[in-house]
Amino acid sequence: MKIASGPVERHTLSVTVDNESGVLARIAGMFSARGYNIESLTVADISDDDAVSRITIVTTGPAQVIEQVVAQLDRLVPVHRVVDLTLAGEHIERELALVKVAGSGENRIEALRLADVFRAKPVDTTTGSFVFELTGSSSKIDRFIALMGEIGLVEVARTGIVAMARGREAL
Incomplete structure (x- = not known):
């Protein structure tokens, strides 16, 4: 198994998900299973009908690891969209x-x-x-x-x- 190397970077991710039981546990489990660290995690409902939540995750790692994190989050079923705000601009x-x-x-x-x-x-x-x-x-x-x-x-x-x-x- 090849370990990703490179300078450690701090990234802020915005994740839009279905507001349903177990979503946060699945996301946290994905980080934990792969040894990724979460420095900050906030979650709140963002829709009128309580159907969608926004999760803001701050994590660190080499660029290659952050790319993997984003790709893996994007593949989770209740996830609508993942945006790396750090790369998206101001x-x-x-x-x-x-x-x-x-x-x-x-x-x-x-x-x-x-x-x-x-x-x-x-x-x-x-x-x-x-x-x-x-x-x-x-x-x-x-x-x-x-x-x-x-x-x-x-x-x-x-x-x-x-x-x-x-x-x-x-x-």
């Missing part, structure tokens, strides 16, 4: 995070100041903590979390990446 990626920070005194003031700089919105406040809501690129969220780690980071919940191609055309 696209937008966003992620949502909830970040809980504890602190008092100067740390509390600094947490609010940094949240303002990052446009993070406080969605819960107690006398000893905040929960901030933050949307943006993964790198922006990573930077915010790192800074809050110095102040009093308690907990983080992240949605994973959602992505869409730029322009007038729909996938």
Whole structure:
């Protein structure tokens, strides 16, 4: 068996599927069986009649492996379409995070100041903590979390990446 080589690349895939039981498990199983890693995975219904869902998958690997992943996903029965947004052109990626920070005194003031700089919105406040809501690129969220780690980071919940191609055309 020949192992694919080459530089490891990050790709964002948009997969349109029938919204039915077991589809996500089949897709995750395909990745797992072949030893491919999923860095981020989001799923949501995108149709009025709850019949179609969009799965956004961020994965890494050599170009040859990514091509195999796309081809194998495209062959799964409930899959309508697979688009490698990374190759398709300019696209937008966003992620949502909830970040809980504890602190008092100067740390509390600094947490609010940094949240303002990052446009993070406080969605819960107690006398000893905040929960901030933050949307943006993964790198922006990573930077915010790192800074809050110095102040009093308690907990983080992240949605994973959602992505869409730029322009007038729909996938």
